Amino acid sequence: MRALGIDFGTSNTVAMVRGGDGRARPLLFDGTPLLPSAVYREPDGRLLVGSDAHRRARIDPAGFEPNPKRRVDDGVVLLGDAEVPVPQVIGAVLRHVAAEAGRQVGSVTDVRLTHPAQWGERRRLVLVQAAHTAGLPRPTLVAEPVAAASYYTTVLGSAVPPGRALAIYDLGGGTFDATVVRRTAAGFDVLAEQGLTEIGGLDFDQALVEHLGRAYSPSRTTVWNGLVAPADVGSRRARALLYDDVRGVKEMLSRTTSADVHLPALDIAAHVTRDELESLIRGHLARTVTCLAQTIAGAGLTPGDLVGIFLVGGSSRIPLVANLIHTELGVAPTTLEQPETVVAEGALCLGAPARPAPPPGAGSSGTPRPVSPAARPVTGPRPPLLAPRPPLPTARPPMAAAPMAVPQQPGFARTPVPAPPASPPASPAAGPHSPVPGWQPPAVPRPAAPAAAGRPWYDQHGPVLVFVLSLLVVIAVVVLAVLILTR
Structure with missing residues (x-):
């Protein structure tokens, strides 16, 4: 169900729409959420609103009314050479809002129209007549401070018990x-x-x-x-x-x-x-x-x-x-960056559940809204964001020697494994990587060193053989030198 919230103001009118997804967003008029509430009557009887009315008034101000809300008690407004009933003047602004809502989101079935808290039944009836003139469904009238308070609790998530x-x-x-x-x-x-x-x-x-x-x-x-x-x-x-x-x-x-x-x-x-x-x-x-x-x-x-x-x-x-x-x-x-849209959006919040409080510096509709912490009541201690981590052991239990040493990876903590029950000396204790609790790998005997008798012959007599060969070479060189000299 599409809903439309309208804050008809003295200088500007603001409208917020809520689609089927439940999210509210402002209607934009010429790229801004602020629609000037001004009305201008053309010589042919057409009523211009917003920036068009302001531009036309620069040429001929006779048919211009900059603040129709201030004329709510006057019955009629003189625009140019014609008297126009106040509901029609206000209705021209609401008709422009309805047309823009239909263009951007389609038809709306729920209309919330805000008004000052001190307005009596007669003034509120003028708003209802204006909405009827604009072709809107019969609106639900919401006092402006009530809409603002609904925004305070629903959008800002502030607690008001x-x-x-x-x-x-x-x-x-x-x-x-x-x-x-x-x-x-x-x-x-x-x-x-x-x-x-x-x-x-x-x-x-x-x-x-x-x-x-x-x-x-x-x-x-x-x-x-x-x-x-x-x-x-x-x-x-x-x-x-x-x-x-x-x-x-x-x-x-x-x-x-x-x-x-x-x-x-x-x-x-x-x-x-x-x-x-x-x-x-x-x-x-x-x-x-x-x-x-x-x-x-x-x-x-x-x-x-x-x-x-x-x-x-x-x-x-x-x-x-x-x-x-x-x-x-x-x-x-409590202050906001864009306080103009509060009342219109708050009118749509009536009956809606409160949203979680936004993080610091963030607000609804994509717009950051800083809220004074002093204006937000404290309802109790804030729960921790994460569950507390159990304390780490102060000392690692002793571990028996393992068959293989595994290096510790940086950034990972190994769960300590308690030492197994005492075992006979012939069977080493289970290491940290044993696949089954209590399982112990069989003892692997270390190979014995080979006996000296089994060594190769050149490994045993190599030094003697080298000495003999060296001596023969020396003798051969001496004999050769003597023969050359005697010849």
Whole structure:
């Protein structure tokens, strides 16, 4: 059975699919798992979504809605010269997700759609209507913190015993949500939740743009004003490029200490450091940590009572987030390399058995996910990876002489063989290579040395014979010399 989990976000939408093999993987939109939630209405009534909507808005922004999730209570959205019901606007995004899922994995029969924990029945009904508009099966609605907690236990393999609580810190593109959930026999229950609707990654982008304006607008005020408040197509394209670059620099500063952002209308490469960005957003992040502390207190708990604090949402990867939480609450939070996909994948984990904990530095979906060890509870001593080897004997028992000495091979340990019972001197003891226990080879007598009388005659009289022959040669030489002289 193919299942589809959708996290409809303020800035981006993420979808995960699970095939018949039970493995989850993200849907890719233009090569990335992040689909911009933006919607654009063409003059003929067609609705474009994602990157297509952003590109079309650079020419004519009148029919553009960048964040449909923020319009969930409005009933209708004015796009160009037409009012479009909110379920149709959100449904356009979900329809694009459904089409991509059908193209990549085929039809899906189980749809899980996530929503903020504080959304009431009226807002949840809008999501159900949007899914119906998109042609999807009736979805199962899952609260975002419950999905994140399911990911925490199922994918990461972290232990949350029944009755214990986990805090979810969700900082996305447009909003912040803090939730405390408690593990039950059936899943997770929400104990307390709070949120800040005016704090998110978009606000951090705006703070960085304003910082650049304070640095460069005094010398070129007219050009800068035309960039941030465009009046023509060229200026709108330049403004969109500016905000895209600012968002990219913000994300880059989570990995490096400095980066450059291009100011298109001014033709300037502005240098920005991580310290500058942190000084701009520290106040916003401090408010999120305060909200998290209040939520924990609202659940009747202290930070020390929690099994951990789990960071999700794209903006939670900013290093200052984890530093402030650890400093203010005394708990090292659990962080991931790609926190955007946690909620969508966690929605698919409901009812699934927990996976074994991944090795350090590895995560699900092929992506490494380092988890703070301080945020993972210890449930007992870790069993040894291998059974202990029995102790080796301290001394080898004495062995009787063997008929043949076999050299010891390097890298191999020979099992010691105890000495056999005493035997008569005429029978040597069994060696280590005896084929049958207790068997003793028959004694082999050593051949005796041959008697002296049996030696060859030349072996006995050789020295005398050599002496005689030498003497005859000498006499012959002397006689020959005398004859030659007398002649």
